[in-house]
Amino acid sequence: MPELKISDLFVTVETEQGTKEILKGVNLTVKSGEIHAIMGPNGSGKSTLAYSIAGHPKYTVTGGSITLDGEDVLEMSVDERARAGLFLAMQYPVEIPGVSVSNFLRTAKTAIDGEAPALRTWIKDVKSAMEGLRMDPAFAERNVNEGFSGGEKKRHEILQMELLKPKFAVLDETDSGLDVDALKIVSEGVNRVHAANNMGVILITHYTRILNYIKPDYVHVFVDGKVAEEGGPELAARLEAEGYDRYAKAN
Amino acid sequence: MDQHGLTEHTHSSFVPLQIRSERPKSKSITDFPAIDNRQDLWKYVNLDKLAGLDSDVLSEYTNQVSFQQVSGVGFAWIESTDPRVGSVGIPEDRVAAATYTNASRTLLIEINSDQTEPVFLNISGDSKEASALHILVIAKKHTHATLVLQHQGLGVLGEIVELDVQDEATLNLVSVQNWDAGSTHISAHFAKLGRNANLKHTTASFGGDFVRITPVTTFAGAGAEVEMNGVYFANSGQYIENRPFVDHASPNCKSRVTYKGALSGAKAHTVWIGDVLIRVAAEGTDTYELNRNLLLTDGARADSVPNLEIETGEIQGAGHASASGRFDDEQLFYLEARGIPESEARRLVVLGFLVEILQRTGVDSVIEQMTAVLEKKLEER
Ligand SMILES: Nc1ncnc2c1ncn2[C@@H]1O[C@H](COP(=O)(O)OP(=O)(O)OP(=O)(O)O)[C@@H](O)[C@H]1O
Ligand SMILES: [Mg+2]
Numbered sequence: 001m002p003e004l005k006i007s008d009l010f011v012t013v014e015t016e017q018g019t020k021e022i023l024k025g026v027n028l029t030v031k032s033g034e035i036h037a038i039m040g041p042n043g044s045g046k047s048t049l050a051y052s053i054a055g056h057p058k059y060t061v062t063g064g065s066i067t068l069d070g071e072d073v074l075e076m077s078v079d080e081r082a083r084a085g086l087f088l089a090m091q092y093p094v095e096i097p098g099v100s101v102s103n104f105l106r107t108a109k110t111a112i113d114g115e116a117p118a119l120r121t122w123i124k125d126v127k128s129a130m131e132g133l134r135m136d137p138a139f140a141e142r143n144v145n146e147g148f149s150g151g152e153k154k155r156h157e158i159l160q161m162e163l164l165k166p167k168f169a170v171l172d173e174t175d176s177g178l179d180v181d182a183l184k185i186v187s188e189g190v191n192r193v194h195a196a197n198n199m200g201v202i203l204i205t206h207y208t209r210i211l212n213y214i215k216p217d218y219v220h221v222f223v224d225g226k227v228a229e230e231g232g233p234e235l236a237a238r239l240e241a242e243g244y245d246r247y248a249k250a251n
Numbered sequence: 252m253d254q255h256g257l258t259e260h261t262h263s264s265f266v267p268l269q270i271r272s273e274r275p276k277s278k279s280i281t282d283f284p285a286i287d288n289r290q291d292l293w294k295y296v297n298l299d300k301l302a303g304l305d306s307d308v309l310s311e312y313t314n315q316v317s318f319q320q321v322s323g324v325g326f327a328w329i330e331s332t333d334p335r336v337g338s339v340g341i342p343e344d345r346v347a348a349a350t351y352t353n354a355s356r357t358l359l360i361e362i363n364s365d366q367t368e369p370v371f372l373n374i375s376g377d378s379k380e381a382s383a384l385h386i387l388v389i390a391k392k393h394t395h396a397t398l399v400l401q402h403q404g405l406g407v408l409g410e411i412v413e414l415d416v417q418d419e420a421t422l423n424l425v426s427v428q429n430w431d432a433g434s435t436h437i438s439a440h441f442a443k444l445g446r447n448a449n450l451k452h453t454t455a456s457f458g459g460d461f462v463r464i465t466p467v468t469t470f471a472g473a474g475a476e477v478e479m480n481g482v483y484f485a486n487s488g489q490y491i492e493n494r495p496f497v498d499h500a501s502p503n504c505k506s507r508v509t510y511k512g513a514l515s516g517a518k519a520h521t522v523w524i525g526d527v528l529i530r531v532a533a534e535g536t537d538t539y540e541l542n543r544n545l546l547l548t549d550g551a552r553a554d555s556v557p558n559l560e561i562e563t564g565e566i567q568g569a570g571h572a573s574a575s576g577r578f579d580d581e582q583l584f585y586l587e588a589r590g591i592p593e594s595e596a597r598r599l600v601v602l603g604f605l606v607e608i609l610q611r612t613g614v615d616s617v618i619e620q621m622t623a624v625l626e627k628k629l630e631e632r
Pocket of ligand 1: 013014015016022040041042043044045046047048049058091198
């Protein structure tokens with residue numbers, strides 16, 4: 001059974017004030033088909049974890065390991081990780097001037113599959129995925145994320161996930177900035193890919209609302225660079241009621 | 252937020268320029284001294300590359316110019332003594348004066364009615380004989396049109412392009428420099444905008460050993476708008492210079508200047524000098540100019556100097572930025588995180604960075620053909 005295993009992960013970032021340790025021994029194992037929600041206060045290191053899994057050059061792993069089906073992810077370049085089946089839906093997707101969405105999607109699909117997709121089925125797949133996410137077909141001709149609203153950027157992330165069919169996806173606050181209808185549409189998209197590919201999911205969120213649509217198997221509380229508590233869906237409800245004060249005091 | 256990970260210099264104080272308004276003007280070459288590198292205008296230029304365009308006698312470029320007749324657009328070669336010639340702009344440097352003096356006839360292009368399709372003018376050189384070409388475009392009141400000047404082949408060309416954009420007219424002018432290696436092209440553009448006129452001016456310079464374009468926009472009436480865009484790519488041994496100048500001489504006008512370039516290869520050299528002058532009369536001016544350069548390899552050199560000269564305090568807004576640097580890591584990461592290998596990601600980012608300017612022209616054939624040219628240039632060193 002494929003699994004994404006993060007063990008005792010330590011990560012630092014270079015800041016103007018010097019090296020700063022952000023992740024301080026993260027342990028997390030996600031098996032295929034599982035949905036793990038991560039909740040935690042601002043600045044606790046959730047995005048850092050997401051970026052570290054994807055291999056962002058800004059973050060330096062100083063200890064621990066990440067493996068995918070036993071393979072050493074930390075040895076892989078960013079694109080190799082994606083081709084190995086990892087996907088990161090970013091909290092702040094990047095604008096790329098002059099590169100159209102359709103060109104970008106086709107290039108990414110070709111890279112992931114190792115061969116260009118058959119044109120006819122590809123066009124059909126893109127069209128139906130866009131329809132499913134209620135994206136205007138005109139987006140295909142626009143430049144990647146350029147001038148997209150916050151919610152449109154998030155839909156575009158899920159569109160990519162649907163087309164690239166990763167084994168494991170990290171969704172970093174995909175629900176932030178979505179209106180009620182969009183939240184539902186995007187959640188359905190995630191559930192579709194999850195069901196179709198038995199994808200494992202790490203869902204980073206501040207709100208329990210998305211958990212009404214995407215049912216987590218596990219909830220992890222992330223505080224000060226590591227997992228402070230783990231539980232089932234009921235933990236999310238408690239966090240919403242009580243906040244993170246309890247964990248802050250424990251520090 | 253700055254999306255490009257380039258070293259950004261956003262100047263809050265204004266660099267006074269060397270009195271741009273008072274630069275000498277003349278139609279006669281004898282009024283300009285021989286060119287040397289001490290002259291500010293020719294500071295960066297390798298004088299050997301002028302290829303004779305600064306000499307007293309030039310041939311005429313007429314046979315090399317072709318166009319398709321379309322209804323609503325008049326094409327005619329007129330005597331350069333015609334009072335309309337020179338009515339938009341008078342040469343400000345020796346090469347432009349040599350061009351003016353030697354082009355005995357001027358191609359007059361009159362836009363008489365709205366054009367839904369772009370109008371193309373092909374300028375195809377076939378020799379290295381130093382030659383002169385003078386073009387005068389008159390966009391009549393209230394008309395809308397797109398005009399594309401396509402330069403190609405082998406040429407040594409001194410050129411003047413006058414653009415008379417009359418009241419309420421909209422002109423989209425694209426000048427493509429896709430010359431063969433060995434070519435030299437020095438072109439002075441002068442645009443005069445009437446009341447509420449609108450000019451989009453784009454230069455796309457990719458081919459030729461030496462390409463220098465000095466586009467000047469003057470606001471002659473209130474409420475006019477100009478967008479001056481440029482895109483260029485220099486490979487090893489290529490020199491590309493752009494000196495856009497916006498003369499805000501009338502109130503409530505708006506200018507946006509955006510030039511983007513990429514350089515690849517040891518001796519690639521580009522120069523961008525962006526001048527904006529806001530005269531006393533130009534209250535309510537809104538201006539911004541920007542130049543970005545991507546240095547793809549070591550040894551390439553991009554000079555970039557924005558100048559802003561302000562003579563009135565009553566302006567809407569004035570700013571400029573210039574940045575030269577390497578890749579935007581965030582863009583590369585985004586593409587690589589989708590499985591795209593680094594080399595391919597770099598290619599996409601550079602292409603996108605430049606193609607964005609081409610896209611603004613809205614001319615599909617130019618976008619397609621020049622994207623293909625850029626793809627080839629990216630492979631070169
Ligand atoms: N490049 C960086 N330079 C300086 N500090 C950084 C950098 N990246 C992250 N940090 C710091 O690391 C800490 C963790 O940031 P991170 O973005 O991972 O938090 P987060 O849990 O995702 O927060 P949020 O809920 O607000 O999205 C923060 O204090 C942040 O300021
Ligand atoms: Mg975050």
